[in-house]
Amino acid sequence: MRRQPTVTDVASAAGVSRQTVSNVLNTPHIVRAETRERVEEAIARLHYRPHASARRLRTRLSETIGVRLDPVTDGISGSLLDRFLHALAERTAKAGFRVLLYTADDEAAEIEQFGRLIDGADVDAFVLTSTHHGDTRIDWLIEHEVPFVTFGRPWGVADMTDPEHLWVDVDGRHGLTLATEHVLAGGAHRVAFLGWPAGSGTGDDRRAGWRATMTARTDLTEAELAALDLTVDEDPTDSSVATRLVAALDPTPDAVVCASDSLALAARLALGDRVPIVGYDDTPVARALGLCSVAQQLDEVAEGVLDLLIGAHRGKAGGTDGVDDPQHRLVKPRLVVR
CATH class of the missing domain: 1.10.260 (434 Repressor (Amino-terminal Domain))
Structure with a gap:
């Protein structure tokens, strides 16, 4: 050798x-x-x-990015995070960085992990997923001046202009606009939306795309739209959910657009193939059932996350002096038609 x-x-x-x-x-x-x-x-x-190891000892920089491996609560939607982690790991490797996966049962436990990993110089920065209203992880990282980027907006604040941290997100409103326009173009008129209860930043964003499109493109009243706006807050694959949806979707709508492929599966169990159903995330389930679905451009998301972490901003909260570059990336999804 x-x-x-x-x-x-x-x-x-x-x-x-x-x-x-x-x-x-x-x-x-x-x-x-x-x-x-x-x-x-x-x-x-x-x-x-x-020699990378020697350089890390000298500089106290690990050239490692920490990402939480979330517990698998939904095997359907869980594949989305798997694909994102794979895309991120590929790009960090090409840039000479590494990804360290860690686990935590809740936010408090994850914040404890932050402290341990930073104190041990095990990671230089973090990528957060599953952001939500009042996310205490974000506050901790900002307070301790730890570089980070979130996959997901800082829901509950001035999302598009917040200078406190860097984020990359997929435009869910645009995704549901594409889904709703697709079924309307196919002849549907009464299009139902199946999502999560209000208060979910991601779910509310996707619902807004459906509602705005239906308001602009149909003559349905507010009361009629409200009757077509359905939520599920339990396991959507539970057979009882399908039974309840059959009753709620009476009369049967012309089409159903959903906030996730898990919910699209519930709609399929309830309605069969009587009406078009569009999911979100383009998981293997959507492909197996032949459902149209909105695909998040995860390669583009990972590219944006890495750019904000190791590019001009270096993952620094509050922006970087002299850097004329957007602090946020909003990625447009695409509709996969089957």
């Missing part, structure tokens, strides 16, 4: 000391330009790669 070049090899090739090579790698601004160029040329010619 070919021996990897060392700092000594670079120093010899450039005609400088080992310390000078170290200075070029870690504090290049203190090295004369002519000497720095000579060392950099030797590094490139020898294909030298600094």
Whole structure:
């Protein structure tokens, strides 16, 4: 096996000391330009790669991003996080960073994990998922000046302009607009929405897309729309949910658009294939059942998260002086028609 070049090899090739090579790698601004160029040329010619572990010991930077592995409460929707983590891990690896997964039963336990991981220099920054109203994790990270980016908006504050932290999210309102317009274009008129109870930032955002489109494109009254706005707050795959939906969806609507593929499955169990049903997240369940579904562009989400973490902003809350770059990324989803 070919021996990897060392700092000594670079120093010899450039005609400088080992310390000078170290200075070029870690504090290049203190090295004369002519000497720095000579060392950099030797590094490139020898294909030298600094030892990551040694560099972490010197700098106390782990080049590692922490992400919570959420408990699996819904195997259907859980595949979304799996796909996001895979996309994020791929991109961090290409950028020379790593992803560290940790678990926590609740927010308080996750905040304890933050403290342990930061104190041990195990991670440099965090990516938060499943954001919600009054998210105490965000407050803790801001207070302790820990770099982070959230996959999800800071629900409950000035979402689009909040300077306190960096976020990437998928435009759920736009996704349900696409879904509703699709079934309307297919001849539907009474389109029902199946979502979660009010108070879910994500669910409310998606409901708003349905309602705005129905208001603009149909002549249904507020009372008629209210009757078509249905919620489920238990396991949507429970057979009793389907039974209740059959009663609630009477008379049968022309189509149903849903806040998730789990809810789309419940609608399918209730209505069969009598009417078009559109889900959200484009999970394997939607593909297996042949349902149309809104696909979150998770590769684009992961790209945006990483850009905010290791790009010009460096994951810093409150913005970075002199950086003229949006602090937020709102990704447009796409409708997958089957």
